[in-house]
Amino acid sequence: MLGPSRQVARRTSRRTSRRVSRRQQGMYEDTYAEPEPEQSAPPPPSAPAAPAQPSYVAELEQLGQLKAQGLISEEEFEAKKKQILGI
Known part of the structure; x- marks a missing residue:
């Protein structure tokens, strides 16, 4: 003891x-502890979208093609162009 x-x-x-x-x-x-996950960098900003083409541009292009093909006269072209542009 x-x-x-x-x-x-x-x-x-x-x-x-x-x-x-x-x-x-x-x-x-x-x-031996597991490392904390690294914070990833924020994604780069996406490229700015091309500015939307106004709807009247497409109409004017189509109108110009009709005039070039001889389907409408110069006076009709000018009248419709003023109507589209709101002049």
Whole structure:
């Protein structure tokens, strides 16, 4: 049987050993912890869309083709152009 001083020494030794083990375990957990995911850079802004062509431009182009083909006269072309442009 152990004397009282040996029992105290053994108990103190166990407690100290456990405390040191917990500290070391904490240090190693930080080492092996999974890294936090990196924040990705925001995507670059998309290229600005080409400005929408006003609807009257397509009508004027079609009107110009009709005039070039000789299907409408110069006077008809000018009258319709003014109507489309609101002049």
